Structures are given as structure tokens and as C-alpha cells.
Amino acid sequence: MKQRISVFLNDKERKPILKIIKEAIVFWFVKKELPFFYFGKFLYRKNVTNYTDYLSSKEVDEITLSKKMHQYQYASILRNKLSFAVYMEYNGLPVPKLIGYNLNNTFFYKKKGVSVTDTKELHSFFSTLFETEMKDEIFIKSIKDMGGNGCFLVRKDTLKKQLEKYGDYLLSNDCIYQEVVIQHDDINKIYPHSINTLRFDSYIDKKGTIHILSAFMRFGAGGSVIDNGSSGGYYLSVNMEKGVLSGETHQLMKYGGNKLKAHPDTEVVFDEYKIPFFEEACELIKKAVIYIPDRIIGWDIAISNKGPVIIEGNDNNSFITPDIAYGGYLKHPLFKEIMNEVK
Known part of the structure; x- marks a missing residue:
């Protein structure tokens, strides 16, 4: 908690205090919960104007606990990494051996x-x-x-x-x-010590059409072999049309909430960096959903020199990182449909 307060107080991109108070109250009123996510998702920063487009913890729970979005028989495969590995190998999908x-x-x-x-x-x-x-x-x-x-x-x-x-x-x-996945040379140039994964969110609409809602990419740092944001790593948005990294990094508040234009270890600039096999990764996601047709899944994909590799799938996505990376998931045209269905 002290770290989070320190990050907020020392944040040079912070809006004026009176504006923050006003927005936090509005967020509280609109979302009908205390505005923890207003601060935890850095919605108090000057560049965020659409702060009510970000998901509240209540809205996240409505999605992750929805029986319309998730079914036990699919979620059980995703949550048990042994079952997932065996099942995906059996169906010939690319996963680590x-x-x-x-x-x-x-x-x-x-x-x-x-x-x-x-x-x-x-x-x-x-x-x-x-x-x-x-x-x-x-x-x-x-x-x-x-x-x-x-x-x-x-x-x-x-x-x-x-x-x-x-x-x-x-x-x-x-x-x-x-x-161990042999990571693509172009990804190693950014950070070679962890398998730096893409997170795709897939969604099956009421007509059975498979959509990819968004993607972001995670990177380890400081010699860590883990890229996960909840372990202190960095993540940033992916431009879905161009298949490139976009903008600056994000980091969870408890790790400092740093925004970086280049990786701190290699100094490789993120923005517009081309992701190898991006189109193939998107096609792989849509193929994988056929085998595990849970309606919303967060997929972790590594990029090897031979193509994309599925690391795991998640039915219980917290939506904190994709919400931040996307810039407010509620502005996504398909999310209105999702929220109307889960309520």
C-alpha cells in the first residue's frame, strides 16, 4: 500500500488534485463501488479522459463469473495446466512439449x-x-x-x-x-531472458463468430525469466491492424507503474516494433478456440523462429492489464454486447 501511495504522490503525469477528486467521485457513482480501480489503473493521469470506459471490479466479476461466458467443462481444461498441455498436444496444436x-x-x-x-x-x-x-x-x-x-x-x-x-x-x-521455447530472434533483441508472450483476448459472440478483442505484449526485465505483469514485468499495447507494438509500456502500480519508450535492459524502442508471425498467431487463436469454445479466453502466445506457440489459456482473466493496454475496454464495440449479456 505504501508503494502505491508513493507512486501516486510522485507521479508527474497526475491531473490536478481537484480534478482527481471530482473524477474519483464520478467513477464511484457510475460504477457503484469505491474508486480503487480509478487509482490502480492510473486513470488519474493526464492522458486519460475516458475514465468511465475502464472496467470496475464489479464489471470484471460479472464477466469472469458469468455462466453465459464460461462453462465448467472448458474452464477445467484451461485451469489445469497438465490437462491443457495433454489436450493441446493430442489435437496437434503447437505447445511446448x-x-x-x-x-x-x-x-x-x-x-x-x-x-x-x-x-x-x-x-x-x-x-x-x-x-x-x-x-x-x-x-x-x-x-x-x-x-x-x-x-x-x-x-x-x-x-x-x-x-x-x-x-x-x-x-x-x-x-x-x-x-523451453526457442524464442524468435527479433523478440530476443528486446529481451532475451524470458519468453515474452502476447496476450490475446478471444470472444465468441451469440452467433458463434470468433473475435479477437485485443492484444498486448509482456516483457521481463532485470534478468527475470518471467514476463508476467503481476511479477513486475512490463506490457504494452499491440496495434491489431499493423501487428506492431504501440506506444509506451505499462506496469502495475505496486511495481512502480513505469511508462517506458524503450526496454530498460536493451534500450530497444517499443513503438512500431514489428511482431513476427503476428497474423499466424491470430489464426492460431481462432483455431484453438474451436477446440476449447469457452466464450471469453485470455491466450498467452510465444513467438518462436518457426511460428507462434500456445503457452496457456485463461478463463479467469482479471482484465486489469488488457483494460489498461486497450485504453478502456468499454469503448470496444463488442464489449457493450458482452456486458448486456452478462447482466
Whole structure:
């Protein structure tokens, strides 16, 4: 909370205080809730004039909890990363290869499960896995956690040290292990240490037509292998017509809320940067929705040198980041239809 207050008080792009108070009251009245999102989404900044076009927490809940937008049989595939990986591989969609997984202290590899009780046995398991798969690194992520939580990269040459750090977590949680995506060279130029993903929001209208509402792209920084905004990364809008990055970055308030024109590590300028295989990524989203026809899904897509790769899908999208990146989702022509249907 102190960090958020500090960001607000020191924000040079802040509107005059009286104007902020007036707008916060209007937001409170229109949205019928305390104006936390008015401040949390930086609607107090001078460049934001359409602040009532941004979603309130109540409106977000109406969408994410709507039985018209989400069905259990589809949401259950999306939320369980093991089910998702197996299902997508089975249907021939491009996802990182599933190497193994563990359910608590039972570890599975090549259809065989073994009990692992301590970090010594864990080291033996992963050493065998690295040697057999002939891999130098493996990406591990929690089957159920979100927002970059429970995600880490394990390397063969530093395995012992990393298991000292992550071993207890692995032994008491459920995780999957996947092949590391080889990121496209043009994306690596911006930031090479994380898989920097595009987030697409798909929507199936009442007639069954699949739409892509918007897209934004996330980037890690400072050596982090996680690009997620909830882990401190940066994100910015994508121009859907041109397939390029657009404008400056956004960052969650608790991490500083920084707006940057270039990546802080590589100094590559974001605006108008061409995204490789963007059209192919859009086509992949529409194909994936056929296999998981939940009506609103947030898709995370990586770009490899060979094309787009599906990292995961989310039925419980918070809509905080896409709402900010889009500049107020309620101004989207399809969102009026969505909100009318969920109410």
C-alpha cells in the first residue's frame, strides 16, 4: 500500500488534485463501488479522459463469473495446466512439449511414476531427465497457480543449487515440466531472458463468430525469466491492424507503474516494433478456440523462429492489464454486447 501511495504522490503525469477528486467521485457513482480501480489503473493521469470506459471490479466479476461466458467443462481444461498441455498436444496444436510432471511427491516421466522424498532423490530424478531428454534446461510451472507464481527455469549446470531453492516447493506441489521455447530472434533483441508472450483476448459472440478483442505484449526485465505483469514485468499495447507494438509500456502500480519508450535492459524502442508471425498467431487463436469454445479466453502466445506457440489459456482473466493496454475496454464495440449479456 505504501508503494502505491508513493507512486501516486510522485507521479508527474497526475491531473490536478481537484480534478482527481471530482473524477474519483464520478467513477464511484457510475460504477457503484469505491474508486480503487480509478487509482490502480492510473486513470488519474493526464492522458486519460475516458475514465468511465475502464472496467470496475464489479464489471470484471460479472464477466469472469458469468455462466453465459464460461462453462465448467472448458474452464477445467484451461485451469489445469497438465490437462491443457495433454489436450493441446493430442489435437496437434503447437505447445511446448510436455516432458514430465509431479503430483506432490510422485514424479512422472515416460508414463512411469516414482516416489521422491527429498532433494537428493529429486536431483537424481532430474539428472536422469536431463540426460535422457538431452536438454540443458527445462521450464517448470505449477499446475494450478497463476500470474507467474510457481514458474521457474531449471538448468542442468546449476541443478543442485536450484533444487536447494525450489526443491521443497516441488515436493509439496503439483507441477509440469516443459521443453523451453526457442524464442524468435527479433523478440530476443528486446529481451532475451524470458519468453515474452502476447496476450490475446478471444470472444465468441451469440452467433458463434470468433473475435479477437485485443492484444498486448509482456516483457521481463532485470534478468527475470518471467514476463508476467503481476511479477513486475512490463506490457504494452499491440496495434491489431499493423501487428506492431504501440506506444509506451505499462506496469502495475505496486511495481512502480513505469511508462517506458524503450526496454530498460536493451534500450530497444517499443513503438512500431514489428511482431513476427503476428497474423499466424491470430489464426492460431481462432483455431484453438474451436477446440476449447469457452466464450471469453485470455491466450498467452510465444513467438518462436518457426511460428507462434500456445503457452496457456485463461478463463479467469482479471482484465486489469488488457483494460489498461486497450485504453478502456468499454469503448470496444463488442464489449457493450458482452456486458448486456452478462447482466
